[in-house]
Structures are given as C-alpha cells and as structure tokens.
Amino acid sequence: GCYNSNNNNRQRLLVVANRLPVSAIRKGEDSWSLEISAGGLVSALLGVKEFEARWIGWAGVNVPDEIGQKALTVALAEKRCIPVFLDEDIVHQYYNGYCNNILWPLFHYLGLPQEDRLATTRSFQSQFLAYEKANQMFADVVNQHYEEGDVVWCHDYHLMFLPKCLKKYNTKMKVGWFLHTPFPSSEIHRTLPSRSELLHSVLAADLVGFHTYDYARHFVSACTRILGLEGTPYGVEYQGKLTRVAAFPIGIDSERFIRALDLPPVQDHIKELQERFKGRKVMLGVDRLDMIKGIPQKILAFEKFLEENAYWRDKVVLLQIAVPTRTDVPEYQKLTSQVHEIVGRINGRFGSLTTVPIHHLDRSLDFHELCALYAVTDVALVTSLRDGMNLVSYEFVACQEKKKGVLILSEFAGAAQSLGAGAILVNPWNVTEVATAIARALNMLPAEREKRHKHNFLHVKSHTAQEWAGTFVSELNDTVIEAQLRTRQ
Numbered sequence: 001g002c003y004n005s006n007n008n009n010r011q012r013l014l015v016v017a018n019r020l021p022v023s024a025i026r027k028g029e030d031s032w033s034l035e036i037s038a039g040g041l042v043s044a045l046l047g048v049k050e051f052e053a054r055w056i057g058w059a060g061v062n063v064p065d066e067i068g069q070k071a072l073t074v075a076l077a078e079k080r081c082i083p084v085f086l087d088e089d090i091v092h093q094y095y096n097g098y099c100n101n102i103l104w105p106l107f108h109y110l111g112l113p114q115e116d117r118l119a120t121t122r123s124f125q126s127q128f129l130a131y132e133k134a135n136q137m138f139a140d141v142v143n144q145h146y147e148e149g150d151v152v153w154c155h156d157y158h159l160m161f162l163p164k165c166l167k168k169y170n171t172k173m174k175v176g177w178f179l180h181t182p183f184p185s186s187e188i189h190r191t192l193p194s195r196s197e198l199l200h201s202v203l204a205a206d207l208v209g210f211h212t213y214d215y216a217r218h219f220v221s222a223c224t225r226i227l228g229l230e231g232t233p234y235g236v237e238y239q240g241k242l243t244r245v246a247a248f249p250i251g252i253d254s255e256r257f258i259r260a261l262d263l264p265p266v267q268d269h270i271k272e273l274q275e276r277f278k279g280r281k282v283m284l285g286v287d288r289l290d291m292i293k294g295i296p297q298k299i300l301a302f303e304k305f306l307e308e309n310a311y312w313r314d315k316v317v318l319l320q321i322a323v324p325t326r327t328d329v330p331e332y333q334k335l336t337s338q339v340h341e342i343v344g345r346i347n348g349r350f351g352s353l354t355t356v357p358i359h360h361l362d363r364s365l366d367f368h369e370l371c372a373l374y375a376v377t378d379v380a381l382v383t384s385l386r387d388g389m390n391l392v393s394y395e396f397v398a399c400q401e402k403k404k405g406v407l408i409l410s411e412f413a414g415a416a417q418s419l420g421a422g423a424i425l426v427n428p429w430n431v432t433e434v435a436t437a438i439a440r441a442l443n444m445l446p447a448e449r450e451k452r453h454k455h456n457f458l459h460v461k462s463h464t465a466q467e468w469a470g471t472f473v474s475e476l477n478d479t480v481i482e483a484q485l486r487t488r489q
C-alpha cells in the first residue's frame with residue numbers, strides 16, 4: 001500500500017543508500033522476484049507523509065546482462081525503487097574494500113588496516129578510486145531521475161562522495177547527508193589518506209546529520225583542523241555559505257514492536273520460550289556478527305560472572321543471536337571462529353549433561369521470534385566497542401512493558417546518550433565491570449527496575465524513526481530554501 005501511493009502533489013524525496021530496501025532473486029532471463037526488507041529506514045520513511053519517497057541504490061546482485069538489468073529495473077519501479085548496477089570488481093574494491101575494510105573500522109576507532117603496509121597502500125589507492133567511481137555511478141542515476149523541487153537524502157559512509165558529485169550536476173539540488181556510524185575524533189580521521197577529499201565532498205551538502213552532538217562536533221573539528229575552515233555552533237562556513245551540521249538521533253518504529261507482542265504467533269513463541277527456560281533468568285544479546293559489537297568481550301564478561309557467582313550457574317542462560325554479515329571479509333571469518341571457540345570452552349566448563357549456560361546462534365531471527373525473545377528477556381547485554389546508535393537496545397525496551405527487564409549498555413554506543421539514565425552503563429573493555437553489572441542487573445529489585453524501564457520506555461516511544469526522518473527532511477528543505485532566498489536578495 002504505502003509504496004504505491006498516487007498522490008502526485010507531494011514533494012518527492014529521493015533516498016539514496018548503498019543498498020535498496022529489497023532483495024532481488026533472479027527467476028529467469030527476464031524475471032525477478034522481489035522481497036521488501038522491513039528495515040528501520042523503510043518504516044521511518046513510510047511515516048514521513050508530506051513527501052513521496054523514491055529509493056535509489058544497489059540491489060545487492062550482479063546483473064551483467066542488459067536483458068536482466070531492464071527486467072529488474074521494471075520490477076523495481078513498482079516498488080518505487082531505482083537500481084544502480086555495480087559490477088563484481090567495483091563491489092569488491094568499493095564495498096568490501098574501501099567501505100567495509102577501511103572506513104567502517106576507522107570510524108569505529110579500530111584504525112586503518114596494518115598487515116602489509118606497502119600492499120595496503122597500493123590497494124588503498126585503487127580502492128579509493130573505485131569508491132569515487134561507484135559514488136559517481138550513484139550520482140549519474142540520481143541525476144537522471146531528479147526533477148526540480150525534489151529533495152535528495154544521501155545515507156552513510158558508503159556515499160561520502162555523493163554530495164559533491166550531485167552539486168556538480170546541479171547546484172540548486174537540495175542535498176542532505178546522514179551518517180549512521182560514529183564520526184570519530186578528528187585525530188582518527190586525520191590518519192585517513194583521503195581525509196580532505198571526503199570532508200570537502202560532504203561539505204558540499206546543504207545539511208549534514210549525525211546521531212549525536214559528539215559526532216557532529218568531531219566532524220566540525222575535522223573541518224577546522226584538517227581543512228582550516230571556520231566552524232560555528234550551526235555548522236561550517238564553506239565556499240561562501242553555511243553547511244549546516246546537526247544531531248538527529250534515530251529511533252525505532254516503537255508501535256510496530258508494541259503491537260506485535262499481542263499477535264498470536266508472538267504469544268506462541270513467548271510461551272515456548274518461557275517453558276524452555278523455566279526457572280532460569282534469560283540474558284540476551286542480538287547483534288550482527290561484527291568486531292564493533294564486542295561479542296567476545298561480552299561472552300568473556302559472562303564467563304567471569306559465572307566464575308564469581310557459583311549460585312547463579314544453573315539459574316541463568318545467555319542467548320547470543322549473531323547474524324553473520326560481510327562473510328567475504330577475512331576478519332569477519334576470524335571473528336566467527338573466535339566466538340565459537342570461546343562459547344565452546346565456557347559451555348564445556350560450566351555446562352551439565354542437560355544444560356549449557358550459553359546458546360549461540362549464527363543466524364538472523366524473523367520479526368516475530370525476535371519480539372518474543374525481547375519480551376521474555378530479563379537482562380539485555382549491549383556491549384558495542386563503538387556503535388553509531390544501536391537500535392537493538394531500543395527494540396528491547398519497546399518489548400519490556402510487562403517484564404521491566406534491565407538493559408546493560410556500552411557507554412560507547414550512541415544510545416548511551418538517550419538511554420543512559422535507565423540503563424546500567426559499562427565500559428565493554430572492562431570485563432570485571434561488565435561481570436559486576438550482570439550481577440547487579442540480576443539482583444535488581446522490582447522498584448528500581450520499574451523506574452529505569454519507565455525512563456527508557458518514554459524515550460523510545462516518543463523519539464521514533466518517523467520523527468527522526470521527518471525532522472531531517474523538513475530541516476533539509478528549509479535550509480536550502482533559506483540559501484536560495486539569500487542568493488536572490
């Protein structure tokens with residue numbers, strides 16, 4: 001329904017992200033089957049009723065032939081999606097290489113790759129060129145579909161080059177850019193060989209958004225210290241205009257989670273889980289399997305807790321659900337085996353013939369299973385080493401109106417700034433501190449749990465994804481109108 005609205009009077013919003021919100025499976029030479037992924041961004045933008053959204057991005061598949069490309073373009077058009085076709089080599093160099101092996105770890109304070117400096121320097125150059133080239137391909141597609149009055153919203157670290165490419169085509173285009181990861185301290189950003197090019201390009205946008213004030217401040221510092229520009233509380237002065245820089249903390253579609261809890265399949269899952277873990281407290285971790293999520297650190301802290309609290313050994317279970325991602329990247333393969341090894345060791349050490357303390361799943365859960373798990377959990381453990389925001393913590397809170405469980409949250413997740421007063425904040429690198437927090441959470445009295453939950457629940461309910469998207473888009477719209485007024489005067 002919402003994808004097919006025919007209201008032509010609304011202003012159009014072109015949402016540009018690396019991945020389209022659909023997965024495409026080829027059924028024949030000219031036929032495709034499409035499945036919409038109900039990610040956070042999709043529901044966020046469905047809530048923005050004043051604009052009619054179009055999506056531009058990569059469909060996640062290699063389509064080398066023209067017949068296939070044409071058929072996919074037609075199929076996607078029905079979902080208001082427009083594909084950017086990237087060949088395998090570009091995907092390897094741009095997506096696996098520059099985006100996921102260089103920018104992602106750097107922005108999460110894990111530094112630049114160091115194995116073989118010479119080899120990395122050489123491949124760094126070619127990966128950067130592929131990154132520029134891919135961004136230019138996105139710009140070409142945006143430009144082909146752009147109509148006067150459209151608003152263009154670029155997403156994430158994959159597309160830092162896009163604002164500049166777009167403004168080269170058309171200086172009047174309204175362009176916003178939002179980063180879903182942290183923006184690191186300028187001293188970290190400074191180590192990136194292409195540090196200046198990326199900053200210049202982002203500054204070409206009219207509005208630059210981050211999850212927190214800290215990230216926005218780091219970005220402005222990078223522009224003043226590395227580029228020598230003038231920073232103000234509102235943004236950065238760039239080429240005779242002000243590029244607005246601000247914080248727009250994302251949220252979730254909380255009603256979707258709250259409503260789901262009453263659905264029969266979710267209720268069935270809840271009953272099954274309660275039966276399965278009767279007599280034990282349930283602790284939960286839900287993460288993409290990624291270095292930044294601090295999964296090994298979390299499991300080691302749980303081990304320390306079991307070591308020091310013999311009483312709890314047969315009375316608590318940790319469910320760690322970790323969806324594998326970026327499985328082509330060797331570092332991620334290493335992480336998978338590392339996690340398996342630690343889990344195996346701890347289960348061997350503290351398990352019995354009938355039970356184990358850790359259930360670790362290498363897969364994603366469907367929405368109903370996920371809601372049920374959140375609802376039966378006593379303590380959620382979010383131990384990211386760095387995380388732009390972390391929506392798992394929001395989703396857990398949304399599903400806890402009955403149970404009023406405890407959230408243990410890394411102080412290095414953006415969410416610490418919004419849910420900090422209700423959660424137990426921890427430094428995930430400090431295994432002893434996390435172990436102590438687990439004990440405290442399991443022993444917390446109902447009155448304190450209720451008070452903490454209430455604080456977080458109010459926040460999650462009132463700071464939704466829809467509100468986030470609406471605020472960004474309307475501010476983007478106003479920013480540009482203001483700039484046009486100024487040039488007309």
Ligand code: ADQ
Binds near residue numbers: 363365
């Ligand atoms: P992510 O790093 O993917 O997002 P997060 O914000 O927690 O992290 O969102 C993950 C989403 O995937 C959640 O909606 C969660 O329910 C789902 N998910 C994770 N593991 C799952 C599993 N095993 N099964 C099913 N679903 C699972 C990036 C940034 C974050 C930022 C978001 C949004 O890294 O910091 O909050 O973008 O801007």
